[in-house]
């Protein structure tokens with residue numbers, strides 16, 4: 593059986609959207625084996641909004657794996673939000689890996705928020721003021737943690753779940769001037785080094801769905817305004833060696 | 835005093851939409867043309883659409899506001915993609 597990945601990001605929930613998505617996830621177990629949530633689950637990053645998200649995805653019949661996005665950090669409540677989501681049965685990744693069994697095969701998911709910096713040849717570097725260095729260092733540290741997590745997670749299939757984009761292909765439609773705030777090539781470089789079957793991300797609401805890393809890994813921007821549907825479903829090639 | 839350049843007005847409104855705690859909205863395009871201001875983008879519901887227009891109106895009360903923001907439709911998941 594193929595492993596089928598459902599994914600969506602940037603649902604930006606608040607009390608006003610409570611219950612909006614739940615009906616759309618009915619029957620998801622017939623379409624997919626796992627649901628990935630690609631960050632920006634809230635609007636303001638408050639505990640109250642975290643509760644709305646937790647209730648919306650509580651006890652779905654398939655595993656739900658989430659990362660947070662920049663909006664979920666805005667009110668300094670990211671840890672409380674993570675706890676609320678975990679208590680609702682979700683797996684929340686912060687630069688870590690988890691392994692799920694699907695039809696007797698293993699699916700390794702490495703997930704984290706990611707960060708910005710820009711794309712090869714047009715990016716910030718670790719030089720100059722401490723504020724600039726800290727910005728770039730944050731992305732480098734994240735990329736290194738993803739690389740290690742991938743290396744240490746052998747599985748039949750591997751997917752990377754992020755909020756920020758690893759490539760600019762999926763940013764097409766966004767103003768070029770803000771690309772450095774939308775993602776970083778360092779993320780793609782780390783994943784290309786260790787290999788994966790798919791990278792999903794959100795954050796770029798005006799971007800487009802499909803792209804590729806320089807190493808040829810498929811990238812999908814699953815931000816809700818980009819998808820225009822409750823979630824995308826991506827089925828991975830069968831592992832014929834099993 | 836010369837009138838404020840339209841680019842600065844647009845930037846001020848965009849910043850207000852991002853930083854105002856009623857909105858925290860980063861994905862709205864703001865264009866100023868003459869004495870008119872245009873808002874474009876997608877949001878989750880009508881309430882947010884109206885709130886954004888309110889905050890933008892406060893940040894640039896002298897302009898005529900055109901709220902062209904649409905409410906994102908959440909359609910059913912549709913076909914799967916084979917990778």
Ligand SMILES: [Fe+2]
Pocket residue numbers: 602604632661663795796797
């Ligand atoms: Fe977002």
Ligand SMILES: [Fe+2]
Pocket residue numbers: 632661662663755794795796
């Ligand atoms: Fe975001």
